[in-house]
Amino acid sequence: MPESDPQDLPASTPAPGPEDAPVEPSPRMLDARALRGLAHPLRMRLLAELRREGPATASQLAERFGESSGSTSYHLRQLAAHGFVEDAAGHGKGRERWWQALHEGTGFDGSLIHDADPATSSAAGIFLQTVAANHAQEVAAWIAEAQTRLTRWQPGADLSDFTLRLTPGQSAELVGRLHEVINGYRDLPESPDTRTVRLHTHVLPRSAPAD
Template sequence: MPETPEVPQPQLRTLDARSLRGLAHPLRMRMLAALRHEGPATASQLAERLGESSGSTSYHLRQLAAYGFVEDAPEHGKGRERWWKASHDGTRFDESLLYDDDPSTRGAADLFLHEIATIHAQEVNSWLGSAQAWSVEWRRGSDLSDFTLHLTAEETLELIHKMHDLVNSYRDLPPAEGRQPVRVHTHTFPREDDRTRRTP
């Protein structure tokens, strides 16, 4: 039988309590996302892009570097400009951080997740606000769907892994005419219903 091709996996940084506290800041999260999505940049470029001062972005870049999220990109530097790049493709959140004994870690975990949700909502709203400028083909290629399934916790985790594998199978496509960066969000969570409320 032919072997199943291996699904390419992104290089992920798994958060622990220390690194979470270093990242759980709205501006740092947005700066890191910008470097991951748009490539290396200077503090001044990030400041202009995010509407911040270059002093602020410089400080937070140094903090991100101290926690291992960004690193120098000397191949992009010109003269005295300091360029930065993301050290990993993405971040993996460990659910155990929500139940950590340290309340500051739990607070950082909560802030981190809420900021992720805020960023996702802003990206969707930004797309809806600019969609008319895109072609009919790209509008057909966008999606805002939701589904309600009845699953166990184990089945839900299996579904998440399958969705992630499917998305990652498109990760290493070679450059081609017409390809654009495409953002894919997944949100999977349980809801209480009448049957759940009646369960003793």
């Protein structure tokens, strides 16, 4: 990625004032059991799709992802067993089952990757690698779309990286402040020009040679 300054926010978008408390999402915090139940690439994609696009059936999700309905149905049942999805009441007719996500997001405790149980630490690695792969896929899709369809959105898009020298406390403070800014832009009034915008934040401490 090119190293550059961050893009300014569009002038038409009012920045939240200091008196406005950020709207926090309600994530599902992962414990060891829940992590082991979620850490599968297809399950994570299914859960993300239900969160972003709303309720769907196993057949609909299978068509979107090029999977068999038997596979999506199995993994949806596993997600339900671990408390990530549930039946979507009032959707559809007939016998086909509709599913919906139970939470807006997922909270991950980084200490799980050092868990004494090899099954948990392995699941943590799979979870993080899948998150990274999904981010890379989203960036590739954005680049392809930007070349043909998103001319008006170029000033509101950004693909930058930065290198800072921070202590662990300063890095944690930076993460918290970034999340506060992002959450301050939730639930703004919509207009005909509003569309879903995905933001990725990567704060990645690098080991010193002696570590």
